Amino acid sequence: MRRERRLFLAAGLVALAAGAGALAQSGPRVIKVVARRFVFTPNRIELRKDEPVVFELTTEDVFMGFNVPDFSVRSDIVPGRTQRLSLTPDKSGTFTFLCDVFCGEGHESMNGTLVVT
Numbered sequence: 001m002r003r004e005r006r007l008f009l010a011a012g013l014v015a016l017a018a019g020a021g022a023l024a025q026s027g028p029r030v031i032k033v034v035a036r037r038f039v040f041t042p043n044r045i046e047l048r049k050d051e052p053v054v055f056e057l058t059t060e061d062v063f064m065g066f067n068v069p070d071f072s073v074r075s076d077i078v079p080g081r082t083q084r085l086s087l088t089p090d091k092s093g094t095f096t097f098l099c100d101v102f103c104g105e106g107h108e109s110m111n112g113t114l115v116v117t
Contacts, residue, residue, distance in 0.1 A: 028052035028086065033066065035059040035077050035099065038106030040066075047116045049092050057083040065101035068114060074100060089116040 033055050034041045047053060057066050057077045066085065067074040070093075075085040098111040 028054045028088075030054050030056055032056045032058070035061070035064045035066065035110075037061050037104050038099075038110040040097070040099075040110065040112045043112035045097075045112065045114050047087075047089050047114060049089055049116050052086065052088040055085040055087065057085060062103050063101055064099050064103050064110075066097060067100040068095060068097045070095040076101065089114070092116045 029051065031045060031053055033045075035057065036059065055066065055075075057075055058081070059077045059079050061079060063079065064077040065074060066077055066083075068087065070091075071087055071089060073085060073087050075083045077083055093116055095114045095116065096111050097114055099107060103110065
């Protein structure tokens with residue numbers, strides 16, 4: 001009888017752990033991106049095809065933009081706020097993201113790379 005209780009308890013713990021793991025993976029992956037004149041951090045982001053992600057975009061500088069033309073997604077980045085931008089990449093490859101709001105003299109070089117595998 002004792003052995004059966006232990007097995008039942010162990011099976012319950014395994015099921016609970018599996019459920020918690022599934023819950024932890026149920027939402028999109030969150031990627032924090034900080035924009036500063038004239039750089040994004042990180043400036044290289046690796047994604048998996050068909051994996052939903054949410055970019056959390058922030059800046060403490062000036063009004064900026066975040067644009068991923070190959071996936072037709074963009075967002076303004078407002079100083080002091082967190083902007084959320086969803087993306088589920090549907091193709092593999094290397095793609096550029098960039099600031100599309102003029103933010104000063106180094107604006108033209110403010111970009112980064114998305115690598116989708």
